[in-house]
Amino acid sequence: xxxxxxxxxxxxxxxxxxxxxxxxxxxxxxxxxxxxxxxxxxxxxxxxxxxxxxxxxxxxxxxxxxxxxxxxxxxxxxxxxxxxxxxxxxxxxxxxxxxxxxxxxxxxxxxxxxxxxxxxxxxxxxxxxxxxxxxxxxxxxxxxxxxxxxxxxxxxxxxxxxxxxxxxxxxxxxxxxxxxxxxxxxxxxxxxxxxxxxxxxxxxxxxxxxxxxxxxxxxxxxxxxxxxxxxxxxxxxxxxxxxxxxxxxxxxxxxxxxxxxxxxxxxxxxxxxxxxxxxxxxxxxxxxxxxxxxxxxxxxxxxxxxxxxxxxxxxxxxxxxxxxxxxxxxxxxxxxxxxxxxxxxxxxxxxxxxxxxxxxxxxxxxxxxxxxxxxxxxxxxxxxxxxxxxxxxxxxxxxxxxxxxxxxxxxxxxxxxxxxxxxxxxxxxxxxxxxxxxxxxxxxxxxxxxxxxxxxxxxxxxxxxxxxxxxxxxxxxxxxxxxxxxxxxxxxxxxxxxxxxxxxxxxxxxxxxxxxxxxxxxxxxxxxxxxxxxxxxxxxxxxxxxxxxxxxxxxxxxxxxxxxxxxxxxxxxxxxxxxxxxxxxxxxxxxxxxxxxxxxxxxxxxxxxxxxxxxxxxxxxxxxxxxxxxxxxxxxxxxxxxxxxxxxxxxxxx
RNA sequence: GGCGGCAUAGCUCAGCUGGCUAGAGUACUCGGUUCAUACCCGAUUGGUCGUUGGUUCGAAUCCAACUGCCGCUACCA
Numbered sequence: 001x002x003x004x005x006x007x008x009x010x011x012x013x014x015x016x017x018x019x020x021x022x023x024x025x026x027x028x029x030x031x032x033x034x035x036x037x038x039x040x041x042x043x044x045x046x047x048x049x050x051x052x053x054x055x056x057x058x059x060x061x062x063x064x065x066x067x068x069x070x071x072x073x074x075x076x077x078x079x080x081x082x083x084x085x086x087x088x089x090x091x092x093x094x095x096x097x098x099x100x101x102x103x104x105x106x107x108x109x110x111x112x113x114x115x116x117x118x119x120x121x122x123x124x125x126x127x128x129x130x131x132x133x134x135x136x137x138x139x140x141x142x143x144x145x146x147x148x149x150x151x152x153x154x155x156x157x158x159x160x161x162x163x164x165x166x167x168x169x170x171x172x173x174x175x176x177x178x179x180x181x182x183x184x185x186x187x188x189x190x191x192x193x194x195x196x197x198x199x200x201x202x203x204x205x206x207x208x209x210x211x212x213x214x215x216x217x218x219x220x221x222x223x224x225x226x227x228x229x230x231x232x233x234x235x236x237x238x239x240x241x242x243x244x245x246x247x248x249x250x251x252x253x254x255x256x257x258x259x260x261x262x263x264x265x266x267x268x269x270x271x272x273x274x275x276x277x278x279x280x281x282x283x284x285x286x287x288x289x290x291x292x293x294x295x296x297x298x299x300x301x302x303x304x305x306x307x308x309x310x311x312x313x314x315x316x317x318x319x320x321x322x323x324x325x326x327x328x329x330x331x332x333x334x335x336x337x338x339x340x341x342x343x344x345x346x347x348x349x350x351x352x353x354x355x356x357x358x359x360x361x362x363x364x365x366x367x368x369x370x371x372x373x374x375x376x377x378x379x380x381x382x383x384x385x386x387x388x389x390x391x392x393x394x395x396x397x398x399x400x401x402x403x404x405x406x407x408x409x410x411x412x413x414x415x416x417x418x419x420x421x422x423x424x425x426x427x428x429x430x431x432x433x434x435x436x437x438x439x440x441x442x443x444x445x446x447x448x449x450x451x452x453x454x455x456x457x458x459x460x461x462x463x464x465x466x467x468x469x470x471x472x473x474x475x476x477x478x479x480x481x482x483x484x485x486x487x488x489x490x491x492x493x494x495x496x497x498x499x500x501x502x503x504x505x506x507x508x509x510x511x512x513x514x515x516x517x518x519x520x521x522x523x524x525x526x527x528x529x530x531x532x533x534x535x536x537x538x539x540x541x542x543x544x545x546x547x548x549x550x551x552x553x554x555x556x557x558x559x560x561x562x563x564x565x566x567x568x569x570x571x572x573x574x575x576x577x578x579x580x581x582x583x584x585x586x587x588x589x590x591x592x593x594x595x596x597x598x599x600x601x602x603x604x605x606x607x608x609x610x611x612x613x614x615x616x617x618x619x620x621x622x623x624x625x626x627x628x629x630x631x632x633x634x635x636x637x638x639x640x641x642x643x644x645x646x647x648x649x650x651x652x653x654x
Numbered sequence: 655g656g657c658g659g660c661a662u663a664g665c666u667c668a669g670c671u672g673g674c675u676a677g678a679g680u681a682c683u684c685g686g687u688u689c690a691u692a693c694c695c696g697a698u699u700g701g702u703c704g705u706u707g708g709u710u711c712g713a714a715u716c717c718a719a720c721u722g723c724c725g726c727u728a729c730c731a
Contacts, residue, residue, distance in 0.1 A: 190726045360690035424695040
């Protein structure tokens with residue numbers, strides 16, 4: 001057993017949605033950098049990633065593809081593993097929720113919680129409308145009938161297991177408000193105000209509506225829903241509740257759960273509660289980072305398309321992709337992505353600064369000393385420069401401890417900039433002409449030291465280049481930071497080297513990328529935020545800008561004239577009216593937020609325009625099958641948009 | 655509607671608990687250099703620190719209101 005301190009870091013387990021994109025890469029690359037950094041700092045690191053493979057969606061998609069759910073996810077998992085291999089992700093374990101050991105452990109966890117009383121069987125009691133497949137409470141019923149279709153309902157009770165989330169409300173509140181558990185701290189308020197203080201309700205943790213999941217061991221009508229199945233991967237991966245839980249004993253609690261911000265809620269409320277119920281320690285930290293957005297500027301969408309990590313890595317190199325993600329994206333906030341930003345970043349930092357510095361230094365070392373370089377007589381610029389080299393490690397440590405990965409890289413590149421400046425200050429070519437060989441020797445040696453130390457510090461972030469640079473320096477890349485200080489290497493025998501990072505012509509690349517994008521229309525420009533636990537996955541992303549649409553897109557909206565035949569207030573609601581409208585022969589129920597401007601009486605008999613093909617939504621428990629067009633005037637006054645003269649109901653509007 | 659966050663150079667952002675002529679990177683312009691990947695170094699340009707009040711000897715920094723953007727949420731539709 002080693003006495004090393006441990007460090008357990010996790011990505012979320014990704015939901016196989018079919019397209020792995022740069023957003024998945026971001027979380028994973030960040031974790032990888034942290035994991036590598038901690039390893040090199042002497043920690044015994046365990047880095048976990050994986051996939052969340054159960055659920056109704058997978059079941060359905062597999063069915064429509066004509067394969068079994070397992071076959072369906074297998075293909076996607078192969079794909080993501082290739083991606084991680086390509087990006088040099090150094091995970092220690094890849095967990096799949098379909099792994100047998102996970103399934104078994106989840107069943108045990110569920111059973112344990114059931115036996116301790118934190119999971120109990122109950123049901124959604126209520127009136128059930130069979131054709132609508134919907135439950136209604138007494139208060140929702142209209143005249144004792146289904147508010148949706150008006151048919152009779154039957155008293156039913158659907159069985160379901162619940163987790164006593166409410167019981168842990170106080171402890172979770174403390175965890176969030178009194179410790180640094182959740183970061184960035186701005187998320188804490190959202191969680192506390194919106195959920196905890198609003199009252200946590202017990203959580204339905206089983207389903208009978210689909211089969212593709214972990215069965216409840218003592219009640220096989222039920223499968224265990226995503227919460228317990230997916231979240232507990234963080235402990236089952238370590239062998240929790242298995243025959244061998246030595247890893248669990250060693251690494252738990254996790255040092256860092258990293259995730260994108262949309263799943264913070266599950267990790268900061270539900271997951272700690274499950275652990276509390278199990279009597280296990282909660283993780284030390286959960287961090288919700290921002291999203292990578294596309295299309296913040298005038299870049300055409302087709303250019304924004306090229307965010308396929310496979311294409312980027314192939315064309316620009318893994319280190320470029322990793323560098324961009326780690327350096328350009330301010331950790332914790334959203335940022336924009338465009339091909340232009342990407343190319344500019346790798347051009348200026350990697351090609352101009354690091355690549356060029358290495359090349360010119362090595363060229364001088366060979367030209368002046370045939371590659372054999374050792375310390376010489378200091379110049380007047382040496383002392384300051386050496387101080388900077390020696391300050392690097394501590395500065396990077398400090399930033400990494402605060403998870404400021406982009407700032408850590410910025411700090412390393414400060415030294416690289418200082419080295420370029422040092423060359424201008426000392427003018428080695430002049431020293432050579434003047435025959436000041438001792439000073440020249442000192443200058444080149446110091447430069448090599450600066451390159452060595454900064455490259456050493458870059459090793460967790462870039463996985464290919466550091467080894468190449470060390471090789472050119474005549475050294476082997478170390479696996480720690482012990483020598484990341486000035487003077488640790490006394491002399492050099494350098495080698496010739498190729499260009500490390502070629503410079504890209506921005507215009508040409510943008511054109512090229514657009515061509516590639518054009519050839520691959522399947523990949524759509526979309527915000528990179530798909531690591532999912534089911535619910536968040538269903539959210540559609542909304543376009544930020546008032547974007548122009550084509551006429552075809554507009555015509556997707558079917559607008560029709562409808563005659564209001566009935567109207568009543570919705571109980572418990574200030575704004576809503578429940579309207580019955582006739583569209584030609586058809587009758588529909590539409591709920592509309594116009595009660596403050598129109599009374600039910602004056603609505604009856606009016607002609608209105610409705611969005612006919614709008615997906616139905618439940619408002620106040622009533623299904624609204626369309627939307628009435630209104631204009632919002634001053635003071636929030638709502639005005640109906642209606643035909644100027646009488647037309648038949650059902651008439652199309654265009 | 656409720657809660658929260660943010661608004662600093664063309665762009666991306668630093669500016670902690672109030673204090674010297676408001677910073678960095680990038681882009682632009684000019685100059686320098688030649689070891690180097692049309693690179694590097696320097697200089698210049700560029701900001702009423704969202705608006706208006708307040709506290710203070712003094713505010714980008716604290717307080718209030720307003721405007722705008724964003725996030726979460728809700729009986730938004």
